[in-house]
Amino acid sequence: MLDVRRLRLLRELARRGTIAAVAEALSFSPSAVSQQLGVLEREAGLPLLERTGRRVRLTPAGQNLVGHAEAVLERLEQADADLAEARSGLAGGLRIGAFPTATRAIVPAALVALGRRHPGLEPMVSETDPAAVAHALRAGDLDVALVHEYDFVPTPDEPGLATEPLYREAMYLAAPATDPGRTGPGSGSGPGPDSGPGTGPDSGADQGAVLRTYADAPWITATPGTLCRAMTVRACQAAGFTPRVRHQVDEFATVLALVAAGQGVAVVPQLGVAGPTDPAVVLTRLLMERRTKVAFRSGAATHPAVAAFGAALREALPPELAGSRAGM
Numbered sequence: 001m002l003d004v005r006r007l008r009l010l011r012e013l014a015r016r017g018t019i020a021a022v023a024e025a026l027s028f029s030p031s032a033v034s035q036q037l038g039v040l041e042r043e044a045g046l047p048l049l050e051r052t053g054r055r056v057r058l059t060p061a062g063q064n065l066v067g068h069a070e071a072v073l074e075r076l077e078q079a080d081a082d083l084a085e086a087r088s089g090l091a092g093g094l095r096i097g098a099f100p101t102a103t104r105a106i107v108p109a110a111l112v113a114l115g116r117r118h119p120g121l122e123p124m125v126s127e128t129d130p131a132a133v134a135h136a137l138r139a140g141d142l143d144v145a146l147v148h149e150y151d152f153v154p155t156p157d158e159p160g161l162a163t164e165p166l167y168r169e170a171m172y173l174a175a176p177a178t179d180p181g182r183t184g185p186g187s188g189s190g191p192g193p194d195s196g197p198g199t200g201p202d203s204g205a206d207q208g209a210v211l212r213t214y215a216d217a218p219w220i221t222a223t224p225g226t227l228c229r230a231m232t233v234r235a236c237q238a239a240g241f242t243p244r245v246r247h248q249v250d251e252f253a254t255v256l257a258l259v260a261a262g263q264g265v266a267v268v269p270q271l272g273v274a275g276p277t278d279p280a281v282v283l284t285r286l287l288m289e290r291r292t293k294v295a296f297r298s299g300a301a302t303h304p305a306v307a308a309f310g311a312a313l314r315e316a317l318p319p320e321l322a323g324s325r326a327g328m
Contacts, residue, residue, distance in 0.1 A: 001043070002040070002043050002044065003039070003040065003043065004072065004073070004076065005036070006036050006037065006039060006040035006043070007040070007065070007068075007069040007072060007073070008069070008073065009022060009026070009033060009036055009037055009040070010037065010040060010048065010058075010062065010065060010066055010069060011066050011069045011070065011073070011138070011159075011160065012025065012026065012138065012139070013033075013037070013049075013056065013058070014058055014062075014063070014066045015134075015135070015138065015159070016135070018055075018056065019033050019034055019037075019056055025135055025139050026139055037049060044061070044065065046059075046061055047059050047061065047062075048061055048062035048065060049062055070159055070160055070298070073160060073297075073298075073299075074160070074297075074298040074299035075299060076299070077297050077298060077299030077300045077303070078299040078300075078302070080300070080303065081299065081300060081301075081302045081303035081304070081306075082302075084303055084304050084305065089118070089120055090118040090120055090121045090304055090305050090308060091120035091121060091122075092120075092121065092122065092305075093122045093123075093124055094121055094122065094123045094124065094143050094144065094305045094306075094309060095124050095126070095141065095142045095143045095144075096123055096124065096125045096126070096142065096143070096144055096145065096309065097125075097126055097127075097128035097133055097136060097137075097142040097144070097145030097146065098125060098126075098127060098128065098145065098146045099127065099128065099129060099130055099146060099147075099148065100127055100250065100251060100252075101252060101269065101271040101272050102146045102271070102292065103125065103127055104271075105271045105274060105318065106271075106313060106316050106317060106318070107125060107146075107313075107316075108316075109315075109316035110309065110312040110313045110315070110316040111123055111125075111312070112316075113312040113315050113316060114308060114309060114312040117308065117312070118305075118308055121305060121308070123309070126142070128142065128145060129225075129226050129227070130145075130146075130147040130148050130149075130155070130227055131225060131226060131227055133145040133147050133295055134158040134161055134295075137160075137161055137295060137296065137297055138160050138161070138297070143296065143297075143300070143303075143305065143306065144294060144295070144296045144300075144305075144306045144309055144310075145294075145295045145296070146166070146292055146293070146294060146295070146313075147163065147292070147293050147294075147295045148227065148290050148291060148292045148293070149227070149290070149291050149293075150171075150227065150228075150230075150231040150235075150288060150289070150290050150291075151231075151235075151288040151289060152230070152231050152234035152235050152238065152288065153227050153230045153231045153234060155227075160297060160298050161295055161296070161297060161298060162295070162296060162297070162298045162299075162300070162301055163293040163294060163295045163296075164293060164294045164301070164310060165291065165292075165293050166292045166293055166294055166310075166313060166314070166317075167291075167292050167317055167321040168289050168290070168291050168292075168321075169269050169270035169271055169289065169290050169292070169321060170269070170270045170285060170286070170289060171267055171268070171269055171270070171285075171286045171288045171289060171290060172267070172268055172269075172270070172273055172283040172284060172285055172286060173210055173211065173214075173265065173266075173267055173283070173284040173286055174255070174256060174259045174265060174266050174267070174268050174273070174281050174282070174283055175214065175217075175259065175265045175281070175282050175284070176259055176260065176261075176262045176265075176280060176281065176282070177279060177280050177281060177282045178262065178280070207235075207239070207286050207287045207288065208238065208239035208240065209239075210284055210286065211235060211236055211239040211241075211286075212239050212240060212241065214265045215236075215239075215240070215241040216244075217244075217264060217265050218244055218245075218246035218247075218263065218264035218265075219232065219236075219243035219244060219245050219246065219264050219265055219266065220245075220246065220247040220248075220249060220255050220258050220259065220263065220264040220265065220266040221233065221243065221245050221247075221248055221249075221266065222248065222249070222250050223248045223249075223250055224248070226250065228250070229248075231267065231288075231290075232266070232267045235267060235286075235288065246263065246264050247263060247264060252268050252269070252271075252272030252273070253272075255268060255272070256268065256272070256273065256277075256278060256281055257278075259280075259281050260278045260280035260281050261280075267286065269290045270290075270320070270321075271321075274318070294309075294310050294313065
């Protein structure tokens with residue numbers, strides 16, 4: 001009989017590529033991971049891995065077994081959801097991953113609604129960049145998470161994970177109000193962050209022309225490895241240039257403060273400019289969007305705690321986002 005825990009290790013090896021990465025993600029030693037995979041090979045009765053020096057590659061049999069492991073793990077999630085449904089009342093921990101703007105603007109109100117309906121549930125929030133969510137969910141470090149994607153950075157399908165759409169938000173080019181470069185297309189104050197997608201005087205502007213206005217300006221981006229950073233770089237490259245990055249900051253309030261100080265320009269999402277805007281910053285609405293989804297392990301969509309958190313999130317959406325779900 002194949003052991004489910006060892007199947008999970010094989011699945012993680014297929015996703016992460018090295019035994020060292022699997023060990024680090026699951027808090028094992030590399031030797032323990034290797035030992036357990038060796039036991040799995042003996043259980044299977046044929047080689048699952050090919051070892052060349054320090055590198056390990058799955059054999060065709062190993063790759064085939066990973067497909068079965070995905071199905072088995074999904075059914076186990078469904079079984080857990082059915083058992084949770086049969087219990088009276090939700091209780092215990094719910095590990096939630098969320099990126100900073102959602103953590104600030106949406107999650108607190110969602111937790112209030114969740115606590116009102118399910119006082120026995122203990123939500124535990126960890127700020128998690130969407131790029132790290134898939135591994136955290138598969139490793140069991142998170143039960144549910146918020147992820148996002150941009151027009152220039154679509155998220156790939158992740159085996160073992162499922163998502164449900166939550167909302168869409170507009171994107172803005174933030175520039176210093178005194179910037180002498182604001183003479184090209186899209187110059188002038190853009191629509192306020194409460195404007196919905198497709199509205200405002202700049203919504204039809206040539207996005208590439210707007211970005212090219214600042215081809216020679218210093219840029220402020222998120223840190224390397226984040227989707228926000230990739231979004232800015234790829235949008236600029238699509239406009240015909242590579243941004244000259246001066247500052248690397250993940251928190252959008254700090255990004256806007258740097259823009260106001262004349263330190264560069266940046267692309268920021270709607271939630272990142274919520275509230276009164278510093279008059280030293282001019283926002284120009286771009287055509288691209290950021291789309292946010294709720295992510296969880298495959299088979300967990302009907303888990304009462306996951307479903308309850310998703311419902312609470314939708315109830316907590318700000319009015320300017322509550323109508324943005326259509327067409328996601």
